Amino acid sequence: MKLTKEQQALWDGAKGDCMAKIVKTLVLYGDCFGADEMVPVTGTQGHLVTSFGISTMKPVYDLITDLLNAGVLSSQPFSVDPRPLDPHVPAGFLQSIFFRIMYSKQAQYEAHLNKLGLINTDAFTCACYLDEVGNKPEKGDILSWAESSAVVYANSVLGARCNRNSAIIELFGSIAGFVPSFGLLTDEGRKATWIIDVATAEKPEAQILGSAIGLKVVEGIPYIKNLDKWLDRELTNTTLNYLKDMGAATAADGAVGLYHVENLTPEAKSEGERLIAGNAQEYRIDDAELSRVRENYPVIWKNPDAKPKLCFVGCPHLSYTQLIEWTDKLSESLTRHNRRTLNVPTVFTTAPPVLEKFRTTPAYRYLTTVGVVVSGICPLMYMNNPLCGKQPIMTNSNKLRTYSSARYYTDDEILALISKNKVPSSKDGGET
Numbered sequence: 046m047k048l049t050k051e052q053q054a055l056w057d058g059a060k061g062d063c064m065a066k067i068v069k070t071l072v073l074y075g076d077c078f079g080a081d082e083m084v085p086v087t088g089t090q091g092h093l094v095t096s097f098g099i100s101t102m103k104p105v106y107d108l109i110t111d112l113l114n115a116g117v118l119s120s121q122p123f124s125v126d127p128r129p130l131d132p133h134v135p136a137g138f139l140q141s142i143f144f145r146i147m148y149s150k151q152a153q154y155e156a157h158l159n160k161l162g163l164i165n166t167d168a169f170t171c172a173c174y175l176d177e178v179g180n181k182p183e184k185g186d187i188l189s190w191a192e193s194s195a196v197v198y199a200n201s202v203l204g205a206r207c208n209r210n211s212a213i214i215e216l217f218g219s220i221a222g223f224v225p226s227f228g229l230l231t232d233e234g235r236k237a238t239w240i241i242d243v244a245t246a247e248k249p250e251a252q253i254l255g256s257a258i259g260l261k262v263v264e265g266i267p268y269i270k271n272l273d274k275w276l277d278r279e280l281t282n283t284t285l286n287y288l289k290d291m292g293a294a295t296a297a298d299g300a301v302g303l304y305h306v307e308n309l310t311p312e313a314k315s316e317g318e319r320l321i322a323g324n325a326q327e328y329r330i331d332d333a334e335l336s337r338v339r340e341n342y343p344v345i346w347k348n349p350d351a352k353p354k355l356c357f358v359g360c361p362h363l364s365y366t367q368l369i370e371w372t373d374k375l376s377e378s379l380t381r382h383n384r385r386t387l388n389v390p391t392v393f394t395t396a397p398p399v400l401e402k403f404r405t406t407p408a409y410r411y412l413t414t415v416g417v418v419v420s421g422i423c424p425l426m427y428m429n430n431p432l433c434g435k436q437p438i439m440t441n442s443n444k445l446r447t448y449s450s451a452r453y454y455t456d457d458e459i460l461a462l463i464s465k466n467k468v469p470s471s472k473d474g475g476e477t
């Protein structure tokens with residue numbers, strides 16, 4: 046690893062032992078991936094993945110305490126993944142007590158993040174790139190992020206450059222102001238290793254398409270053809286929402302950090318098929334393939350025919366336009382089923398600044414009357430414990446399905462399930 050004079054001085058302890066350890070860690074990290082230099086972080090804001098003050102995470106708290114004691118702060122302000130707690134999200138008595146014990150360090154952890162460089166107390170979301178949040182990198186920016194859904198969005202849709210870093214490594218990059226140059230930071234590392242031919246007869250469900258791609262290419266880079274015909278020809282809000290959800294599924298069911306969509310995403314637009322590596326493999330996705338992928342999702346509820354106890358929509362967090370669209374569709378569905386309230390308690394999750402804006406709308410008031418809670422929580426953090434893990438919880442998110450016991454349904458199925466008097470059993474096909 047070639048270090049600049051300034052970087053070498055940091056390694057040698059010019060800014061103290063703590064900073065020297067950070068630089069050494071980043072160098073070791075780069076060495077593992079064959080990096081031979083560091084490059085400056087140019088995005089104006091960082092993003093941290095560790096948002097939860099879980100009582101067992103002592104080494105992280107010790108590390109952050111050491112940083113603060115040494116006066117080593119982030120060189121850039123940062124946003125953080127969503128909070129694990131929201132008292133408005135339905136939870137049983139035992140669950141509520143359990144949450145308080147499990148996340149007993151939350152207040153202390155947030156206070157430390159604040160000193161370290163947190164943008165503000167509203168900056169808790171995985172969709173930090175939404176306009177209302179404002180942590181939106183420019184094309185070509187070098188980032189030090191780790192949240193998989195945000196990394197794949199920043200690389201693919203915004204054209205920024207970021208590796209799929211781990212928690213804490215991403216903080217170290219933001220503190221040092223530089224990161225090792227390898228993988229998705231390099232031109233070569235951004236070449237497509239897979240050509241995906243979307244050959245469906247109708248617009249594919251974003252979450253299932255992303256899942257199919259992720260399961261097939263794993264950490265490869267897909268160049269997706271024939272998807273643009275199902276989307277707006279520009280990066281409109283509808284297309285951005287689709288790409289956000291599809292990308293999160295590629296990153297959760299596989300380890301995709303970057304995808305290119307023919308005629309749409311910035312690099313595919315400017316470079317076209319020159320982005321495709323010479324030995325790229327091919328994968329054709331038709332309706333039968335999407336059905337095969339979907340049918341292989343395991344249902345791990347204790348009782349597959351149980352009535353869902355809770356429904357989460359929004360993982361990654363919903364955008365403002367998605368909240369409006371869901372409200373319109375829900376209102377239409379409830380009217381069609383002659384109901385005034387939901388059949389299943391439902392939580393729409395979004396970024397706190399989006400919620401602030403949405404709170405002033407008639408749509409928000411409508412949702413509160415029919416029984417939807419709009420929250421800034423992370424549903425995975427809500428579910429990732431023995432008590433919630435046993436509950437029959439459903440979601441339209443493949444990421445939440447993959448990392449928890451939540452059961453996946455498409456958007457239309459979710460709408461029907463939360464609007465009807467009866468939830469069909471698995472014997473009826475389990476669907477709408």
Ligand code: F3S
Pocket residue numbers: 126127171172194293359360361362394422423424425426444445
């Ligand atoms: Fe975001 Fe939590 Fe889902 S971080 S992508 S809401 S698992």
